[in-house]
Amino acid sequence: NAGVTQTPKFRVLKTGQSMTLLCAQDMNHEYMYWYRQDPGMGLRLIHYSVGEGTTAKGEVPDGYNVSRLKKQNFLLGLESAAPSQTSVYFCASSYSGGNTEAFFGQGTRLTVV
Amino acid sequence: QKEVEQDPGPLSVPEGAIVSLNCTYSNSAFQYFMWYRQYSRKGPELLMYTYSSGNKEDGRFTAQVDKSSKYISLFIRDSQPSDSATYLCAAGNTGGFKTIFGAGTRLFVKA
Numbered sequence: 001n002a003g004v005t006q007t008p009k010f011r012v013l014k015t016g017q018s019m020t021l022l023c024a025q026d027m028n029h030e031y032m033y034w035y036r037q038d039p040g041m042g043l044r045l046i047h048y049s050v051g052e053g054t055t056a057k058g059e060v061p062d063g064y065n066v067s068r069l070k071k072q073n074f075l076l077g078l079e080s081a082a083p084s085q086t087s088v089y090f091c092a093s094s095y096s097g098g099n100t101e102a103f104f105g106q107g108t109r110l111t112v113v
Numbered sequence: 114q115k116e117v118e119q120d121p122g123p124l125s126v127p128e129g130a131i132v133s134l135n136c137t138y139s140n141s142a143f144q145y146f147m148w149y150r151q152y153s154r155k156g157p158e159l160l161m162y163t164y165s166s167g168n169k170e171d172g173r174f175t176a177q178v179d180k181s182s183k184y185i186s187l188f189i190r191d192s193q194p195s196d197s198a199t200y201l202c203a204a205g206n207t208g209g210f211k212t213i214f215g216a217g218t219r220l221f222v223k224a
Contacts, residue, residue, distance in 0.1 A: 004156075033211065040121055042201065042216030043157070050210055058211070090156055098205020098212045099145045104156030 002026055006091050006105035013081045013112045021076040021108050023091030031094045032074040033058075033102065034066060036087040043090065049074055050097070081112045116140050117204055119215030128224050132189040136202035136215045139183065143204040143213075146178050148187045151199045151217065160200070161187065192222045 007022045023032065034046040045058030049068040063085060065077045074093075078085060088109050092102040119136045126132055134148075144165055149157035161176040163169045169176045177186040185202050199219045205212040 031210070035214075040216060042119070043214040045211060048211055056210070092156075094212075097207075097210045099207050100205075101147070101159045101162065102157075102212055104158070106156050107154070 004091055004093055004103050004105040006089075006108050008108060009106065010109045011111070013078075013110065015081060015083060015112060017081050018077070018079050019081065019110075020078075021089055021091075021110075023074045023076070023093075023105060025072055025074075025091075025093040025103070027093060027095075027103065028071070029093035029095050029103075030071075031097060032068065033092045033094075034064070034074065034076045035090045035092065036060065036085075037090060037107075038087050046076065046089075081110075083112045086110060086112045114139060115215075116213045117202060117215040119202055119218055121216050121218060123219040123221060125221040125223065126192055128192060128194060128222055130192050130222075132187075132192050132196070132220060132222075134187040134189075134200050134202070134218050134220070136185040137183055138185065138204050138213075140204070140206075140213075141180075141183075142206045144207060145205045145212075146176070146185050147203040147205075147212070148174075148176055148185075149201040149203060149214075151201060153198075157201055194222050194224045196220060197222045 047066040052071040148161040151157040175188040199217040201217040202215040
């Protein structure tokens with residue numbers, strides 16, 4: 001049972017380049033989330049999804065887009081990367097909303113130069 | 114003001130000490146309170162889960178919630194070097210779509 005798997009684990013981008021981060025979960029969870037974690041800032045919610053085909057903005061959505069075409073996958077896109085997007089990105093999933101355990105992936109370390 | 118506030122530390126204690134980690138929150142609708150543990154370069158993992166006010170104990174760990182003062186605590190007894198990690202408090206409510214996390218407190222337990 002893999003849980004939540006993120007791809008890739010590390011990436012270096014040049015300013016202006018685009019990329020997609022993939023998150024896959026095998027627990028049949030309805031809810032999926034993308035967070036970024038920066039020193040002193042904790043986990044900040046970028047976007048989330050409450051089911052297949054749905055997405056919603058979180059606390060820091062600017063510069064990111066997401067898609068949930070399949071229940072098990074949640075994609076995070078950066079259309080034109082900026083140095084301010086250098087961060088560690090975590091995907092998470094949960095059975096329900098804020099009253100249930102969230103399971104996290106191992107993270108993606110992204111550096112934008 | 115963030116909905117969940119947490120002192121980032123770092124907190125350094127000797128092995129065997131009792132550790133107290135604390136958070137405050139502002140949203141009265143929160144009913145579910147959680148502590149996640151995050152080791153370096155890993156994703157957070159759920160450590161303790163509490164509903165409403167009161168205490169919950171699991172081995173060396175005790176989670177405490179005081180809804181009247183909007184205060185969340187985690188106590189670690191007989192702390193071990195393996196407890197060295199970042200501890201994130203979190204809160205949520207029924208019908209809410211997401212969990213709100215504190216910034217995390219980094220704990221070092223020295224052997």
